[in-house]
Amino acid sequence: MVFFSLDTDGDGIPDTIDICIYVPNDDQLDLDGDGVGDACDIDIDGDGYNNTDDTCPTTNSAVQNDTDSDGIGDACDDDIDNDGLINEHDNCVATPNTDQVDLDNDGLGDACDSGRRAVKQNAHCKNIIIILYFSWRYLKVFAH
Numbered sequence: 001m002v003f004f005s006l007d008t009d010g011d012g013i014p015d016t017i018d019i020c021i022y023v024p025n026d027d028q029l030d031l032d033g034d035g036v037g038d039a040c041d042i043d044i045d046g047d048g049y050n051n052t053d054d055t056c057p058t059t060n061s062a063v064q065n066d067t068d069s070d071g072i073g074d075a076c077d078d079d080i081d082n083d084g085l086i087n088e089h090d091n092c093v094a095t096p097n098t099d100q101v102d103l104d105n106d107g108l109g110d111a112c113d114s115g116r117r118a119v120k121q122n123a124h125c126k127n128i129i130i131i132l133y134f135s136w137r138y139l140k141v142f143a144h
Contacts, residue, residue, distance in 0.1 A: 008021050008022060009021060009022055009023055009024045009025075010024060011024035011025055011026040012026050013025075013026060013028060018037075019035060019036060019037035020036070020037035020038075020039045020040040020041075022040065023037070023039045023040040024039070025037045025038070025039035025040070031044050031045055031046075031058060032044060032045055032046030032060070033046075034046055044057055044058055045057060045058055045059055045060040045061075046060055047059075047060040047061055047062055048062070049064060054073070055071070055072065055073025055074075055075070055076075056072070056073035056075045056076035056077075058076070059073070059075045059076040061073060061074075061075035061076070063075070067080050067081060067094050068080060068081055068082035068096075070082055074094075080093050080094050081093060081094050081095055081096045081097075082096065083096035083097060083098050084098060085098065085100070090109075091107060091108055091109035091112075092108065092109035092111045092112035092113075094112070095109070095111045095112040096111070097109045097110070097111035097112070
């Protein structure tokens with residue numbers, strides 16, 4: 001006895017076990033595990049945003065920020081500030097700074113380091129150089 005199984009979309013997967021009956025998807029991928037195959041799922045990542053409106057259609061992200069307005073959401077953008085440096089090597093991930101200057105060596109670039117910005121914006125501190133002179137008897141501090 002031969003049994004035939006209906007395969008509406010012709011992808012080789014019988015409709016009884018096909019997670020996308022009307023759209024061919026022989027890989028049967030289901031990123032969000034909702035039982036609807038990615039090929040026919042309007043929200044592939046299951047974050048509540050339709051794929052057409054989702055800044056990261058394959059990354060579950062409740063926040064849809066796109067800091068650099070490049071059409072790729074921050075959750076899946078490897079260069080959030082679009083300065084040409086990938087996030088893992090950028091010392092200011094959300095602030096463009098191709099020079100990567102970090103004068104205080106704290107790991108944050110000066111462009112996004114609030115401590116550095118405060119010093120730069122404080123005009124009367126801008127040109128102060130403090131020289132510490134140590135002697136075995138006294139400490140002198142000179143400001144120029």
